[in-house]
Every structure is written in C-alpha cells, then in structure tokens.
Amino acid sequence: MYGRHIELRDVVFVIQSQRNSYHTQRAEQRRKEILHQAQTVTQSSPDVVLLHKLSHYDGNWSILPALPRLALQYCQTSLWIMFLQEETIVNLHNLLQVLSRFSPGKEWFLGRSLHDDEPTIIHHYAFSEDPYSFAYPDFMAGWAISCPLAKRTAERVNYEPPKSDFTIDLQHEIALYIWEEGRGPTLTAVNEFCSELHGSSSAKCCATAVNTYLSACGKPVLKEDVFVAVKTCQRFHRDRVPIVKQTWEKDAASLEYYSDVTDSIIPTVHLGVPNTERGHCEKTFAILRRFASGAVTQAPWLLIVDDDTLISLPRLRRLLSCYDPTEAVSVGERYAYGLSRDGYSYITGGGGMVFSRVAVQNILAGGCSCRSSDAPDDMVLGMCLTTLGLPVTHSPLFHQARPDDYVKELLARQSPISFHKHWNIKPVAVYQRWLSEPDQRPQSHTDTREEL
Secondary structure, three states: OOOOOOOHHHEEEEEOOOOOHHHHHHHHHHHHHHHHHHHHOOOOOOEEEEHHHOOOOHHHHHOHHHHHHHHHHHOOOOOEEEEEOOOEEEOHHHHHHHHOOOOOOOOOEEEOEEOOOOOOHHHOOOOOOOHHHOOEEOHHHOEEEEHHHHHHHHHHHHHOOOOOOEEOOHHHHHHHHHHHHHOOOOOEEOOOEEEEEOOOHHHOOOOEEEOOOOOOOOOOOOHHHEEEEEEOOHHHOOOHHHHHHHOOHHHOOEEEEEEOOOOOOOOEEEOOOOOOOOOEHHHHHHHHHHHHHOOOOOOOEEEEEEOOEEEOHHHHHHHHOOOOOOOOOEEEOEEEEOHHHOOEEEEOHHHOEEEEHHHHHHHHHOOOOOOOOOOEHHHHHHHHHHHHOOOOEEOOOOOOOOHHHOOHHHHHOOOOOEEEOOOOOOHHHHHHHHOOOHHHOOOOOOOOOOOO
16 A cells, blocks of 8 residues: 555546547547546546547557657656546546555556456467466556556667567557566556446446447448458358358348359359468459449448358447448458557458448559458558558457457457357357347257357
C-alpha cells in the first residue's frame, strides 16, 4: 500500500481508438464522458488522447510504436498512463483510489488478469509447459502503466523491437514485451478493473466497467446487401463445402463458390486462376474484380471467406449496421506485420474479410497487385490499404482460429461472428454452439453442443 493521493492531473488517458468514423465517434463519446466526470469531481481536466490521432502512423494501435511519443509528451507532468477501449467506462473517483495504492516512482503494470488454460497458436504456444502461469491484461477492463515503466519501455522500443514481426493478440504481446523474459514487471492484478457491464450490481465498486459487448447500431443490413465469396478448390469440394452448406450457407442471399474447377452440383465458379497451395492472391483479386464489375451483384458489401470458415451472417449484418458503406471500410480481425519498422495492418483472411464496395473500388483503382499468384492475399491487401491511406478496422468478433484457441471468458461475453479451421473439432457442433442463432439450435441435448 502506497497511500499518496493521486489526482486526475497525474493520469493521462489513452483511448485505443480507430480511424473509421463509427469508431472515432465511439471514442469521442468516451472522451467527453471522462471530461464531464472530471468536472463533477471538481478536479482539473485530465489529458485524454485518442490513439489514432496521436500521429499519422496507423500502427500506433499496437501501442509500442506510440509509447515513445506518449512518454515524451505526457510523462513529464503525469505519473500514470491509463489505456481504455472505446467501450470502457471509467469511474474516476474509484480509479484514483486504486492508483493511490501504488508508488508512481516504481515500475507498475496493472490490469485485470487473463490466463491461458492450454498452449495456443495465437500466442505461439508460449509457456507451453504451464500456460496459466503467465498473466496478461484484459484490454476491455482497462490497463495502466506507471511512467517509469513507460519511459524505460519507450527507450527499449528504439533499440529492441518485439521478437516476432507479427502482431496477433496485442494483449498477450504487450505483456510479453513488458515482462522481458523476467527482467521486467509482470502484470499486477487489480480487482477493481472490471469486465462487468456498467450499471450492473457487480460493477458498483469497480474503477472500470464495460459499456456494451454488442455491436449493433439499428436494423441489420439487408441479406441482399452482403455478397459472399467462398474460396475453395476441388480438393475440398467433398469435405469442407458440405459443412458450409449444412451450417451457414442458408443465411446468404447471394453467394458464390470460387474454385479451380467448375462443378455444376455445388455449383462453383472457375475464375481462370490456377489453385495454389497457399496465399491465393490472384484468386482473391479476381474475386474483387468480379464484385466491382457489378455483373453479379450490386451489393454494397463483400465478404470473402475460406471454405473452412464458420460464420454467422445474421450477426455480421448486425455489425455492418454500424458502418457507412459509402466509406472505404475494411473490417475483420486485424493482424499486423512489421509495425516496429513502418509495417502494415491487415484483415486476417481465415476469420473473414469484409469490404465495402467503395473500398474494393479504391483497392483496384490504386494499382494494387499480387507479386505472385500464391502471395498471402490478406497481407497483400493490407499493404495496399496502408499505401492508399485507407483504414484497416478491427472487430474482436472475428476469429482466425478455433474457439479452443481463445480464453473462455472472452468468448463467453461475445456474440462471435466467425471462427476458422476444422482441425481437431466437430465443425457443425462448433457452429451450433457458438454461431447459430437461438431459434436455429437443436432442441435435443445430444453431442451437438461442444464445450471449449
């Protein structure tokens, strides 16, 4: 217990905002709420930073590239940097009480702890012998670092980038970098950093809570407004395509299967592009051109998925109600490559890539192309969007991996939109358990429900 009284001027709030207009509006609302609340506790207004506005670099969302600027600009006068998601609600009085327990002259890394029960691919199977031993923060509950830690980490970023070029699960990767293989601090669990819904009885004593876990902004977009492109090949016509037809195909008003052969039974469309073992860049760009031509559909939205993607189209249509199709929107699960050296973000393909027609038109007009037919399509598209200055928008409801690869409690509070891979799972059971709407679920208590 430290005991020094912390004031609002000692804390800089960083909202992990995104450049898309919907997300900017949500982040701005959180900023206004913090400033209004500061007036009610009769303290001077704190600094509230929208991360996407910190500089022109789109990679700031991964925190480490932004940390030198944050430390330089704010740690001269502040003691703490408090990071918030767009939907994180803060109780300033309770937060100041929490921070007053910790000496700001020491290195602190505070948050609500998450743990892996099993080694997982999204964390590169880290701590495989005892994955539960490593704690990382639940970003939705907010997390904080003291300025001494921020300054030292900011200096280290300049000469020691993260070991992996890929950014996949930022919560885990930030904790891993700060931990520094035991040379840095581990996450200190703060019970008052909460993931409960704001206003609930369980959140009364919390310093943070969550505004909503739902992403819906009115009526779902129409079925006809989403054109679905499924990438497949002859090799998977008999095992993967039947799973799509058995689960989520029925929810699509307009869907085409793109393969390396024409199959009139499925049916498939052969785009004249040979199949490749990986990457599928030329096939994806052929899909973009077919969509943009308007010959098949005039829909404002394009969804591109793999043949082993499991997806809820009704939930996707609810999510898309939040976005303006007249903007260049690209949304899905955001990964990144090389952000420590001016890299790029991309929508990872397995979880599903969603583009507005305007985004597709911009991509094609921008002269983007594949360096080879088997180049990774999602990464090429990410490089293209970055070059064109178009935002890559993240939604945590899309998942590149299987349910088993994610923390149970994070999935439990979501209405997931997608998962990927049939490896070591029963895909129909996973679909029924995680993605089907309540009225679509089987009534019998048989093996159709699969636990994580």
